[in-house]
Amino acid sequence: MSTVSTTHDHAHNHAHDDHTPHGWRRWLFATNHKDIGTMYLIFSFISLLAGGLMALGIRLELFQPGLQFFRPEFFNQLTTMHGLVMVFGAIMPAFVGFANWMVPLQIGASDMAFARMNNFSFWILPVAATLLLSSFLVPGGAPAGGWTIYAPLTSQMGPGMDMAIFSLHLLGASSIMGSINIIVTILNMRAPGLTLMKMPMFCWTWLITAYLLIAVMPVLAGAITMVLTDRHFGTSFFSAVGGGDPIMFQHIFWFFGHPEVYIMILPAFGIISEIVPAFSRKTLFGYSSMVYATASIAILSFIVWAHHMFATGMPVTGQLFFMYATMLIAVPTGVKIFNWVATMWKGSMTFETPMLWAIGFIFVFTMGGFTGLILAMAPIDIGVQDTYYVVAHFHYVLVAGSLFAMFAGFYYWCPKWTGYMANETRGKIHFWASMIFFNITFFPMHFLGLAGMPRRYADYPTQFADFNMIASIGALGFGLAQVYFLLFVVLPAYSGKGEKAPMKPWDGAKGLEWTVPSPAPHHTFETPPSAEQMREAGI
Amino acid sequence: MNLFGKVTRASLYLVAAFGTALAHATENMPGGPAVNQLNFAAPATKIMQEIHWLHWMMLVICALIFVGVFGVMFYSILKHRKSLGHKSASFHESTTVEIIWTVIPLLIVIGMALPATKTVVAMKDTTNSDITIKTTGYQWKWGYDYIKGEGEGISFLSTLSTSREAINNLAPKSNTYLMEVDNEMVVPVGKKIRLITTANDVIHAWTIPAFGVKQDAIPGFVRDTWFRADKIGTFRGQCSELCGAEHAFMPIVVKVVSQEDYSAWVAQKKKEMGAGGDDPSKVYTLEEQKERGAKVYAANCAACHQPNGKGAGAFPALDGSKVVNGPKAGQFNILLNGKNAMPKWAGVLSDGDIAAVITYTRNSWGNKTGEVIQTQEIITARGQ
Numbered sequence: 001m002s003t004v005s006t007t008h009d010h011a012h013n014h015a016h017d018d019h020t021p022h023g024w025r026r027w028l029f030a031t032n033h034k035d036i037g038t039m040y041l042i043f044s045f046i047s048l049l050a051g052g053l054m055a056l057g058i059r060l061e062l063f064q065p066g067l068q069f070f071r072p073e074f075f076n077q078l079t080t081m082h083g084l085v086m087v088f089g090a091i092m093p094a095f096v097g098f099a100n101w102m103v104p105l106q107i108g109a110s111d112m113a114f115a116r117m118n119n120f121s122f123w124i125l126p127v128a129a130t131l132l133l134s135s136f137l138v139p140g141g142a143p144a145g146g147w148t149i150y151a152p153l154t155s156q157m158g159p160g161m162d163m164a165i166f167s168l169h170l171l172g173a174s175s176i177m178g179s180i181n182i183i184v185t186i187l188n189m190r191a192p193g194l195t196l197m198k199m200p201m202f203c204w205t206w207l208i209t210a211y212l213l214i215a216v217m218p219v220l221a222g223a224i225t226m227v228l229t230d231r232h233f234g235t236s237f238f239s240a241v242g243g244g245d246p247i248m249f250q251h252i253f254w255f256f257g258h259p260e261v262y263i264m265i266l267p268a269f270g271i272i273s274e275i276v277p278a279f280s281r282k283t284l285f286g287y288s289s290m291v292y293a294t295a296s297i298a299i300l301s302f303i304v305w306a307h308h309m310f311a312t313g314m315p316v317t318g319q320l321f322f323m324y325a326t327m328l329i330a331v332p333t334g335v336k337i338f339n340w341v342a343t344m345w346k347g348s349m350t351f352e353t354p355m356l357w358a359i360g361f362i363f364v365f366t367m368g369g370f371t372g373l374i375l376a377m378a379p380i381d382i383g384v385q386d387t388y389y390v391v392a393h394f395h396y397v398l399v400a401g402s403l404f405a406m407f408a409g410f411y412y413w414c415p416k417w418t419g420y421m422a423n424e425t426r427g428k429i430h431f432w433a434s435m436i437f438f439n440i441t442f443f444p445m446h447f448l449g450l451a452g453m454p455r456r457y458a459d460y461p462t463q464f465a466d467f468n469m470i471a472s473i474g475a476l477g478f479g480l481a482q483v484y485f486l487l488f489v490v491l492p493a494y495s496g497k498g499e500k501a502p503m504k505p506w507d508g509a510k511g512l513e514w515t516v517p518s519p520a521p522h523h524t525f526e527t528p529p530s531a532e533q534m535r536e537a538g539i
Numbered sequence: 540m541n542l543f544g545k546v547t548r549a550s551l552y553l554v555a556a557f558g559t560a561l562a563h564a565t566e567n568m569p570g571g572p573a574v575n576q577l578n579f580a581a582p583a584t585k586i587m588q589e590i591h592w593l594h595w596m597m598l599v600i601c602a603l604i605f606v607g608v609f610g611v612m613f614y615s616i617l618k619h620r621k622s623l624g625h626k627s628a629s630f631h632e633s634t635t636v637e638i639i640w641t642v643i644p645l646l647i648v649i650g651m652a653l654p655a656t657k658t659v660v661a662m663k664d665t666t667n668s669d670i671t672i673k674t675t676g677y678q679w680k681w682g683y684d685y686i687k688g689e690g691e692g693i694s695f696l697s698t699l700s701t702s703r704e705a706i707n708n709l710a711p712k713s714n715t716y717l718m719e720v721d722n723e724m725v726v727p728v729g730k731k732i733r734l735i736t737t738a739n740d741v742i743h744a745w746t747i748p749a750f751g752v753k754q755d756a757i758p759g760f761v762r763d764t765w766f767r768a769d770k771i772g773t774f775r776g777q778c779s780e781l782c783g784a785e786h787a788f789m790p791i792v793v794k795v796v797s798q799e800d801y802s803a804w805v806a807q808k809k810k811e812m813g814a815g816g817d818d819p820s821k822v823y824t825l826e827e828q829k830e831r832g833a834k835v836y837a838a839n840c841a842a843c844h845q846p847n848g849k850g851a852g853a854f855p856a857l858d859g860s861k862v863v864n865g866p867k868a869g870q871f872n873i874l875l876n877g878k879n880a881m882p883k884w885a886g887v888l889s890d891g892d893i894a895a896v897i898t899y900t901r902n903s904w905g906n907k908t909g910e911v912i913q914t915q916e917i918i919t920a921r922g923q
Contacts, residue, residue, distance in 0.1 A: 065717075076781070152742070240759020240760060247760070285632065323652065327648045327652055330644060335637070345615045347625075347627045349619055359612075366605070380593055380655075387779070456786060459717060461572060463573060
């Protein structure tokens with residue numbers, strides 16, 4: 001961190017009147033979108049490592065049938081916390097970090113609209129994460145009811161559950177503030193002449209995502225508050241004994257939860273839509289249909305929630321409605337994939353690390369899309385609901401989807417963030433190692449699920465042993481690949497080891513971010529971008 | 540155990556595992572998963588046959604789209620490279636193309652949904668059943684009550700019969716490891732069985748993959764589903780909704796038998812239930828109660844309190860416990876009414892079983908109260 005500030009200070013020795021605070025004040029009182037973006041990214045990477053460690057614990061126990069290392073109670077805590085930490089601590093804050101860094105730069109704004117709220121929404125996160133993680137230390141341990149925290153199992157948990165609930169409240173508040181900031185910034189602070197339909201796709205996908213967040217985070221807050229009062233204040237929202245309904249929790253949760261999965265993937269679509277044209281040296285194909293497809297996915301995401309609940313025993317009309325609506329999502333998602341492929345078509349492609357990750361994303365994410373389509377079909381879903389097939393599916397879209405897109409984004413914008421190019425060879429090693437180990441880990445899970453191995457099991461029949469062992473080995477490799485990324489790619493880039501980055505390191509890239517120096521100075525676009533900058537940016 | 544011990548043990552396991560991994564792989568489990576099974580279970584009902592067919596249909600369609608989309612993408616990646624001197628074209632939209640690739644997927648999706656609709660409707664049709672069985676999920680076992688049709692009145696609990704030693708790697712794992720129970724659900728072949736599911740504590744899910752059935756069991760609510768097995772044999776599944784610590788240890792086993800065998804089973808089960816009915820006035824000896832109690836304990840209590848009575852984690856030890864060695868009334872109360880994580884056993888276990896298991900715990904390990912609890916005492920306590 002200190003090295004980052006050195007670089008910045010170095011670039012700004014001449015301008016000591018830019019009010020850059022120094023030392024810890026710079027970070028604790030940060031109002032600069034770049035500093036806050038960096039903090040978001042650091043926070044989410046730490047969460048990724050913490051959640052990854054839990055995943056490795058899970059894979060260690062599942063390396064062989066039988067209970068070797070953990071009691072099942074602790075195993076359930078690991079699966080629950082792995083999910084919560086990855087969703088709320090890693091993926092979501094990472095995308096907010098990307099937005100903080102890139103949205104103002106891409107729209108030619110001087111900063112985010114509400115700089116102090118930006119600071120607050122970040123600093124809530126470490127507090128919430130500490131609260132969540134320290135639930136491991138209280139009697140009864142961390143929550144062990146799955147990241148979906150289904151009632152009434154949550155009523156059996158110890159005080160760790162309450163800590164998780166308060167932590168989710170805080171994380172939700174942070175997300176809502178972040179979203180308000182992004183929406184206001186995008187709607188009000190675009191450079192003159194940068195109309196909505198000329199805006200970079202990353203800003204578009206984040207604008208839509210921010211609306212989704214504002215719509216559904218309060219729903220989650222409501223659901224978990226009801227769990228809290230059921231646990232402590234004698235209400236019976238989700239307990240049949242007092243006239244409540246456990247399935248009601250699932251409806252409310254998934255009304256949040258399904259848009260949530262699009263919250264975690266739409267910004268990824270945005271990043272990919274920036275990178276594919278840049279390295280194909282060709283304009284993004286079907287810009288407006290991309291915007292419409294993103295919006296359609298967002299709207300459809302509100303009417304498909306109960307496909308997570310086919311096994312609860314819905315009436316036949318309910319099953320049919322949610323099956324049809326879910327399958328419809330394949331249409332706009334397909335449009336996006338086709339547009340990316342059409343962008344590559346007859347391009348002049350090169351395959352630097354960001355492009356490798358982007359192509360890897362399209363390839364593996366599409367596989368997750370196919371299994372999503374298969375899962376949408378209610379009769380098949382009855383066969384694989386709550387099995388490893390579902391685990392495979394959502395890791396294909398969340399790891400190979402969201403996470404791979406973020407790696408693509410890191411390699412693409414690293415020059416702008418650090419002033420140095422990420423090492424190409426090491427980036428490629430990171431890519432291929434992640435890609436191969438990812439598939440070793442998660443591909444066999446499709447077979448386990450089809451054969452009937454339920455998820456969240458601390459132990460399993462011996463017939464499942466080989467695939468589980470392969471998955472565990474893959475998981476270890478995948479984890480090591482990320483440690484490699486931290487030690488051999490990220491830290492060298494941030495500590496200024498490597499090739500110095502020019503203002504625009506990618507010849508096919510477009511956008512205002514490439515019209516400011518690398519690293520981006522502490523303050524950018526204090527005056528709106530010039531006509532020349534706009535022309536350079538391709539607007 | 541200290542951290543160093545854990546790490547050492549972990550590395551030993553890793554080394555040992557590589558050596559024994561493949562030797563581990565047992566044979567296929569009859570009615571359960573095959574070794575390294577790649578697809579759904581072999582169907583034992585018409586519904587499961589349809590699910591197989593739908594799944595293959597989806598795989599083929601997805602494979603075709605996969606080849607189409609990635610054929611184009613990888614062709615482009617190979618040919619349209621800067622290193623080959625390819626110059627980029629300037630097109631960036633085509634309304635016609637975009638409409639085509641919106642409409643065609645829409646048609647494909649509709650084509651997929653139609654056959655699935657038929658199966659969804661068939662799966663939900665629980666009318667005209669021959670036998671109705673109520674299935675209750677407990678932490679962590681299943682209860683079956685035959686409530687209509689041949690066998691009406693039969694009622695029993697079905698608990699994992701795999702030993703704790705096998706789970707803790709102290710005994711070899713059998714071929715049916717974790718998917719074997721003491722009392723299987725028994726149904727006749729070719730008859731429509733309607734299942735009513737509910738639960739006692741949290742949500743569980745009853746499933747037999749080979750039947751194409753999976754239905755959540757929800758506390759306080761009933762749901763129903765059905766199957767008509769067209770093959771004689773044993774079929775196995777596992778609880779499929781996270782239900783707490785022992786989620787992995789409450790399997791489901793269904794024995795499909797011929798009509799004659801079923802009638803014989805019903806007759807025998809009725810006889811057993813008649814004989815097994817506790818005579819509340821009967822006075823048992825300490826040895827009789829301990830023997831019966833040991834079985835009840837192994838099936839219902841050992842999961843949490845452990846076979847040695849030492850407890851684990853949040854679950855208190857019974858060996859040397861104040862409650863178990865204290866006044867009887869206190870222990871009666873906890874067993875009958877539950878407390879925190881301890882479920883309520885009244886209505887789940889019979890009064891005779893509760894009396895036996897209390898006798899067992901009060902006279903096992905280091906506990907030596909010498910007291911024999913009789914069924915009548917439980918009935919009295921329950922009445923209070």
